[in-house]
Amino acid sequence: MPPIPVYHRPLSLTHLYNGQQDLPALLPRAGPGSSVESSPSATANGISASDLILEAEEHWNVSARSILAAWGLTAAGATIIILLYSLARPRWKLIYLPRIKIRKPSRTPKEKAEEKHMLAEMDENERKKYLERKERNKPDYYPEGKNNAGQWIARAPKSEKGFFGWLTPTLGEVAIECKSAMPKFLFSMWTGRSKNTDEKATTEPGSGVFEQDLKLLHMLGLDAMVYLLFLRLLKYLFSAMSVLAGLLAITNYYLNTQTTYGSMSTISPSGSEDDMTKRDSPSSSSSETSSNNTSIIDNPQLLTAANVTSNGLLVHISFEWIATMTIIVFVLKASAHHLKLVQEWTHLNYNEVSFKTLMITNLSLRQNKAKSLVTVADAKREIKSLVLGSERGKIDASVWFAMHNMNPLHEKIETFKKKHFNWAIKAVAMETFHGRGEGVFYDSCTGRVCGRSKSASSRVDGALKEKLEIEELQDRIRQGQVDVRHKDLSGTITSAFVTVPSAKQAREILKNVKDDMKRAGYHIQRAPRSHNVLWKNLEKDVKSRHSHAIIGKFALVVICFVNTIPLMIVTVLANLDTAIDHWPTLAKLEESSEIWKAIFTVLAGVLPATISAMFSYVLPYIMRRLSRWSGALTRGQLDKAVIRQLFIFQLVSNFIVFSLLGVVYETYLTISEDVGKESWSTIYASLGDVPAKVTRAYISESLYWLSWYPIRSVVACLQLLQIPRLILKTPQLLMIKTPHDLAEVAQPENFEYAIEYSHVLFAMVVGLMYAPLAPIVVICAAIYFWTLYIIHNNQLKFVFDSKETDGKCWKILVNRVLIATVFMQMFMVLNQPLAATLKTQSAVMAVGAGVPIGIIFLFKMYLRRHYHPDGEVFSQYIDKYEDDDIGHGEWAPEYEHELLREDWMPKIKTVKNAKLMSVATREFPQLKELLRVGGKADGDKSRGLMTKKRRNRVREKG
Template structure:
């Protein structure tokens, strides 16, 4: 009785195509890499604003190491600058990322040594002796695909060695990360920050929503140390929207002023705008400069009125309490974290710049609702993302599909080399294009679901994005391949078997799934190589970009998932992963040293999240090994049990790590000497000047409004732009760290003069928090609300 014919399913032509496709992709990506490196070396010395912005725009007295203008001048600082020096210059978030990259590159070097050093020879020798030449190719004979019998115990033994290798690397780096966190907790920068000795209180009941109520919570539950000052949040209503509206108006005014005074001369015709009526009808023309000047005066007055009324606004369900010393705050936070006094949650306060203020006032019921809605949207996004997966799988299985598409069959026969090139290059390229937007969507959904801080948002993005990548790319993608392969086999049997025989042959489907995983390892070998402006415009464009830790961590974890899952099945995949990790670790080190900055320092809080996912990958690798061994012919039925113990070993190891390192990682645990020597702040000093309220009040209450800025050489022309008397004054610019600039006062508003030397971004002056008004979701107010201004 005929069955799914594997000799047809994986015919010699198909096997010959795999190496050609892989070779074409590796060759193309190698050429692109060489061209990129050469171009970088040529352009870097004369384009430092692009390739080395941190050399000029470093923060404070923390410049990156010196770098020469020679062709390869960037190599010495990259090779010789070690972690102790970089901790102070880059921050612990950057060091944590680099340490994770270092962990990955050495881990996969070890995995490659085990798999390629042991399994490749075993697989190759077995195929040469046991498999006929017409049923194997260069790639398949290096995999576990056709290996069977007791020799598989070698593969099982290697998975044990990989498991112990990962446990060893993780333990060593976990221990070092705890040491780095302890150093960070004791650093002058941390100890001297006000937020580090502040506690955050959320879900405050209505009867406690006052300053006295917050203090009563701490006194009732007899916290080990008393609070030196307390502050309950107040509803700001539409004030943030109004400030954003004001600042957008400033930008518009600046744009029209620069346009009108271009090249140091007054334009022949004043700029105008059209003010629309209802549904685009009844519009009228207005002078743009006059229009935005009047609007600016109205918005400034409205903001001032809102701020003056803040004490009359309703209290929020969150507040803050400062402690006299940093160790006191950590001790109280640890003691109260599981006690939930009066139903509240008390934890260490994040840096105010890290807080997502729009989510702070959400009740637990609102958060639960938003999480349900967000989860449904997340499922919907993941569902629709199967469309590009079908496209990618279609391209990755061109060799199977060509039997049903005459054009593809003709193409493969006429030009097998070009067919191999397309089947090798297009799938990973399209995968990369579609994967660009997904992290952005997931970040927005995670924020919608109620994340309270940007650092927590990053952790959620890593969780969601990584889970999606593993499930969609490794599980769904392969199942689609199974459908193509099984469909081909069924269609071939239709002509020779009756329906009953076809149904009876479905018991071979698990074996086809297993073989599809192994065969598609060649796809992952192609995947790895892929991997007149205003002064304000000029200033913002020259800022060093922020490093997207969540996205890069997720991508590194996904590469690790592919490398580990296929390591015992197709060792060349782990070799490709090792090469990519080595290359990427140097690229990321250069970027973090000379290009990117961290938005808000969290002290490496993503470490435990990514390590947990790395340990999960070991379980995933072993689970697939269980399936592979259990389905291999010639292997005694119960021998597959030998592949299970590493799963339980990893679970116990994870529990051990949590008990050993978790508290040390999350909290500052002072010694008796450190506790007695800690700097203690008095209650009077903290309450004087409402320090807690200024730092942890909603940023819209404190942030400076944008002041219109104009090139200094254009300032004398303002008398020809505005009517009436023009006065002289100074403007305090928050964008320049509160520095005072020469300004002119026209029609009640100040316009600051900016010299050419001050145009570019300067972190010594520019406050990144800009009053901490840095919301990801900056919604504009309604038309009716803004129409009253």
């Protein structure tokens, strides 16, 4: 077993627990100027708190050789992973191309055999031309065809051939991005060799970044596009900052080795004040420093600002200003680009019911005869007046709120999907694909023992019967929603959905009434898609949701506190030798044989990382469940809540608990000892050392983060291999018998945007916070973001699906970037400028380091006013498609519960081949009715329009 790497070295606390007789030797001797050691609160059972803090700080120390080794292993591992993925990708398309597999039409074994026989009869040239023509004639995306007017559907792009073909689209997109960012004169110089060709290339439509993103928007949706846009922002932001960071690192080396503003001594996190005084002294000559080590390998802090003081920090303050302006420029450009994408997304969904609907929550309407609120029609009229006001008679609007218990319908639909429908389709597929009689199978082991089996025909009939019962129940609920004039209002209405004829009208109404509704205590927003609404939470009243939210926040604090327990377990397991020494049974067991020694060694090396990874994996899902219980109304709110909570937890646990706790504790002991002995002016002057201690604590940790980024990069690369998915899908892959089984296995998993955002944001915070004082961290962060972009760009196109939430996370992401920038600026203020202010009252450098904080706040106000989907820029945009839509008929559609939608049937085609489908429908006539999606089989568009007109008349009478 190789030794544990330096950056994973366990805390060595063995000498603190060697025996009670050694405790007096551990007590620190009180020096003439030492107050901490003489304080009774500084020790516990003879163990000095400063010793514990020192041991904890030593955990962060990482040598430069370990960092280089980590990056070298990362490069080698990433290369191996990419080669393995490129080799396995074309062979195992079910695992590595599931989005294409469920959308691309399949072929029967007979068709594949015919093509194989035809290729065998061709010579080499004909075969090559045939395959090239076949590849060239493939559509750009699957499924083929156009979207329904104003309604978006997800598509999958075609996969490129070749060993590294999966990298080709991403590299092409990066090339377009670089050309767009390149100044025109440089681009003309670069492409000036073939003028005529380049003129065609530059004038060719669809070659810009926006056109490229528009294609991705049509295929992947706004959620995926926002995620890729955010990764693009970070990769180019940190790439630009890396150039400046490289120059700053060279400057730090020069200041530390050639000037009196720096020092070549290695300062530990708990460096003494004598070291600082010696550094600050201008009398230290270059002859003294030349004897110190100038090797970066032996002393990597030469590239940081750990030893830079006085006017040498002006360089770092200048870098802070440049970095702040760079962040503002990049965020501004990305926000403008995002606003255009949101506008185009509105184009794609102008006929989507949710875009025409407003959701009102925090209502409390119950039967009240004094206010003429008796029937359901009265409640709908009241909600219309609340939202539309004086425009109620001019704008047609439909109101929907839950009046029935949906649990019975939900249970029947789930049973139908998982049991009756699934078994019927499997039986038909077996009969069609393998021949008559193969579709007879047993429901369970009990059925097999008792000999109870069903034929494919009986299963189809049973599934159709269940489907008709579900549709009958849905019709009764829908009818109850329409005929409401004489239906008494029962219970309390806590939320409602108001739908108007067009999305533009909905947006204008929202802008006009949002502030008034907020002052009245209501909350109004554009309605999410029905599958994104958490209906159980929506039915709760305001008080219930508020109490759940308070309890949820308390539970979240408890969970985050409990999550520190695994850290203690990890520490004990990492120091397993110490535990064995104090447990005689384990000590005897270890000494009994070499096998037990090997077992304990493996446990000490594997268990700490395993336990830490398990709790890190489980925590986001616990937070998501807790947010759902706390009263979140939509999936978009769940995503934003998880992003906020994980961001705060990671920030507090990594940068406050582990970094500042020791500094705060030492400062408290010093002050408590000096109170009553020293004057307040002396105590205040001693506080000037606190910023220096904080700076040393943070900069010493920068070496740890240099080794943290390669680990995260390897984890990102491992996502390409899809090892967990491969393990979980192996039993199903071995049991595939029909195209239906194939479709079940090929179901893509949902991409967890909230969890991935939390990882990306934390890596971004680390990179920005250390940018001025440890610039090499910025370069490592840039490499990580480029790796993540390349991998997730491929995964979102070919592997993962998602439940579209219409890109609700952009605002919270930009806010986190600005918060991280403010942390970087506060970190600079905490550095030597603040120490100089507290000691000498010279505030010029501290003010210079703090002014960018105000610039960020002003920039935030500017973004809030101009670059927000509800802001004035977006409101001035006129959607011509919406205007055309109004001209076709000014009736408002109905916003329906997810269980009442006409497309509630499974959306994945279980039999995608036309020939198989025709054979199946000929053998089983009832199958066509079972697979029907939408209204009744004998219904048509005119009947649907008549139904909507009848609903309008009922609403007018009500």
